[in-house]
Amino acid sequence: MASSTVTSAQPERPPRPNLAFRRLRGKRSPAEFAAAVRRAAREIGERVSCDARYVGRVEAGEIRCPNYAYERVFLHMFPGRTLTDLGFAPRSSVRGRQARGAGESWEAGEPYKTHDTRDDRDTRDTRDNRNSRNSRNNRDTQDLYETHDNNEESDVLRRAFMTSGATVAAASLGPLGLALDAAAAGRPTRRAGTGEAGALEEAVRRIRLLDDRHGADGLYRRAAAPLRTAYALLDAGASRQATADRLYTGAGELAISVGWLAHDSGRFDDARSHYAEALATARMNGDAGLEAHAFCNMAFLARDAGRPREAVRAAQAAQRAARPLGSDRLMSLLSLREAGGWAGLADRVGCEQALVRAQTFYGRGPSDTDPEWMSFYGEAELEGLEAQCWSTLGDWPRAARHARRAADLQDPHFTRNLALYSAELADDLARGGHPDEAAAAGLRVLDLLGEVQSSRIHTMLAGTTRVLLPHRRSPTVSTFLDRHASA
Structure with a gap:
């Protein structure tokens, strides 16, 4: 496991909170507001990877001016207002040079686009370039994807971690990959800064978004290289303690994300290794939130791998780590993980008690302390x-009732989860003696599998087909079996 060397540096000027934006959020939690931003983006044909952390950074004033995609979304959400009305600074004052046209922006959900043409570079005022370089170390901390500095390395970092479509960059990591090359050659590696930390955090968000839409099978192996690079950055050390903490948390969260991709694609041994790596990272850095997340996923994996007692113990360990964090939604999810372990042990009483705790915690509502990674956890996931x-x-019957609710409540944005709940419903109906309804639900899953690649869902459907084979004479069942066989 990597260690981080931190040297002293001049403190950064603290950002000014964006109180206007906070008032617009109202009583909604950051995660709920982020979901509203994503819905608004879809309404106007934009794609933004907004989550609770992004909302928090805007409200904290760390993002003084959004990129053009977010600007269009925010102005669509709040018609008649300007960016200044929303609490943002003028774009020219943030960029340190003349603002670009709207067609030259990019966003994490889009393919990477180079902002400056050759003519733009040739004609730009060299004095502005010099001033921008001199002031770079003293500017306010901002989101890596909201400040488009003339920083060749930051551009390559974006390309290293981000791609378009349903893939993750793995082979061509540019200067970030030099951390690996230098380590292999025994040469010292340049210490990481806020740019690398931001790229690492965005890689985690992007992997999660791609997994939500497409499932894990096509992503797992391509996500391994950014993970290796993340730990190479830890070995290189960081220039500031705050940056080191971000790198540790980012590397741990990335390990969990890659572990989940392995988990969902049926590679349980690989998943166990990645989760253990994340847990070790959490404990080395004293990060209770990361520790709770690692134990949460370890409990889920143990349940799926047929180790229910381990699932219970891991879920209980996660709850011990999470209690000081003050997130009722996190405690709700962890109680559900424990309930799954008790169910695997055929302990109905223990399972029901954990389910009651999960419902009670969930009923207390969201809060600002809810972790960013829990944006997937809503009523649909609870059901x-x-x-x-x-x-x-x-x-x-009871399982089918809850699975139906889950499928009905699920935001279509989470395509993988929609397919998962529908597959659960199909299996519960089949085993409960409702073959035609089960086949209809199975057909809906097959419609979604053109977008989703998840070994777990395929395995569930395979089990459902075996249960439905004796009912092949039913036209609906026959159609489902034939489509499943051809798929």
Whole structure:
């Protein structure tokens, strides 16, 4: 595991909170507001990877001016207002040079686009370039993807971690990859700064978004290279303690994300290794939030791997780590992880008690302390995980009822989860003696599998087809079996 060497540096000027933007959020949690931003983006054909962390950084004043994609979304959400009305600074004052046209922006959800043409570079005032370089170390901390500095390295970092479509950059890491080359050659590696930390955090967000839409199978191996690079950055050290902490948290979260890709694609041994790596990173840095996240995923993996007692113990360890964090939604999810372990042990009483705790915590509502990675956890996920518990206990009608609710409540943005809940519903209906309804649900899953690649969902559907084989004479069942076989 890597260590980080930190040297003293001049403190950065603290950003000014964006109180106007905070007032616009109202009573919604950051995660709920982020979901509203993503919905608004889809309404106007934009793609933004907004999450609770982004909202928090805007409200804290760390993002003084959004990029053009976010600008269009915010102005669509709040018609009649300007960026200044939303609490942002004028674009020219943030950029340190003349603002670009709207067609030259890029966003994490889009393919990388080079901002400056050769003619632009040739004609730009060299004095502005010199001033920008001199002031770079003293400017306010801003989102890496909101400040388009003339920084060749930052551009390559973006290309290193981000790609378009459903893939993650893995082979061509540019200067970031030099960390690996230098380490292999025994040469010292340049210490990481806020740019690398920002790129690492954005890589985690991007992987999660791609997994939500497409599933894990096509992503896992391509995500391994950014993970190796993340730990090479830790070995290189950081120039500031705050940056080192971000690198440790980012590397741990990336390890969990890659572990989840392995988990969802059926590579349980690989997933276990990645989760253990994240847990070690958390404990080395004293990061209770990361520790709770690692134990949460370890509990889920243990349940799926047929080790229910380990699932219970890991979920309980996660709850111990999470209690000081003050997030009821996190405690709700961790109680569900424990319930899944009790169900695997056929302990109905233990399972029901954990489910009651999960519902109680969830009913207390969201808060600003909810972790960014929990943006997926809403009522649909609560219903889906409860359905899995009742399914494990063999209570098929109850499981089907909760699975149906999960599928009905799920935001279509989370395509993988929609397919998962529908597959759960199909299996519960099949085992509960409703073959035609099960086949209809299975057909809906097959419609989604053109966008989703998840070995877990394929395995669930395979089990459902075996249960439905004796009912092949039904036209609906026959159609489903034939489509499944051809797929």
